[in-house]
Amino acid sequence: MLARVIGHVVCSVKDRMYEGEKLLVVQPINPAGQSAGPSFLAVDAVQAGIGDQVLVIDEGGSAREVLGKPGMGTIRTVIAGIVDAVESSE
Amino acid sequence: MKIGKVIGRVVSESKIESFEGRKLLLVQPLDENKSPVGDPLVAIDTVRAGEGDLVMYEGGKEAAMSLANWFNPCDAAIIGIVDEVGL
Numbered sequence: 001m002l003a004r005v006i007g008h009v010v011c012s013v014k015d016r017m018y019e020g021e022k023l024l025v026v027q028p029i030n031p032a033g034q035s036a037g038p039s040f041l042a043v044d045a046v047q048a049g050i051g052d053q054v055l056v057i058d059e060g061g062s063a064r065e066v067l068g069k070p071g072m073g074t075i076r077t078v079i080a081g082i083v084d085a086v087e088s089s090e
Numbered sequence: 091m092k093i094g095k096v097i098g099r100v101v102s103e104s105k106i107e108s109f110e111g112r113k114l115l116l117v118q119p120l121d122e123n124k125s126p127v128g129d130p131l132v133a134i135d136t137v138r139a140g141e142g143d144l145v146m147y148e149g150g151k152e153a154a155m156s157l158a159n160w161f162n163p164c165d166a167a168i169i170g171i172v173d174e175v176g177l
Binding site for chain 1: 091092093121122127136137138146148150151152153155156160167169170171172173174175176177
């Protein structure tokens with residue numbers, strides 16, 4: 001899904017799988033850039049920063065694959081790309 | 091993952107085996123500004139969180155995977171204690 005990075009989270013006590021990972025707060029958006037639904041947290045795999053438009057995967061198996069941590073685990077949501085532009089005829 | 095605040099605990103003496111020794115906590119979901127969103131939920135604790143802690147929690151099958159036997163009937167699991175949210 002499309003989202004915008006709106007913040008970061010610092011977490012010292014966490015599940016082992018999250019060690020070394022950056023956690024960001026993302027706000028889902030529609031193609032026009034307007035907010036669409038409540039914000040949530042995602043693990044960053046692409047060095048995204050606050051204000052960036054990003055691609056988010058909210059499926060655990062794929063997310064752990066992107067992070068190079070396949071198999072069972074508690075990671076479900078990952079930022080898998082930084083969006084440069086969205087083109088739409090609508 | 092979502093952010094929430096631990097607002098209480100749930101005591102359950104008779105529970106399924108995979109919950110033995112685990113704490114069940116009441117979590118109020120919060121938005122990025124730490125304002126309450128929706129109703130509190132019950133989550134299993136994996137990080138020794140306590141009442142008043144700001145936590146992150148996960149739902150779905152990833153919550154169940156936080157327990158030793160991943161095939162558990164578990165809706166939500168607390169998987170981290172949040173020190174700071176920077177916007």
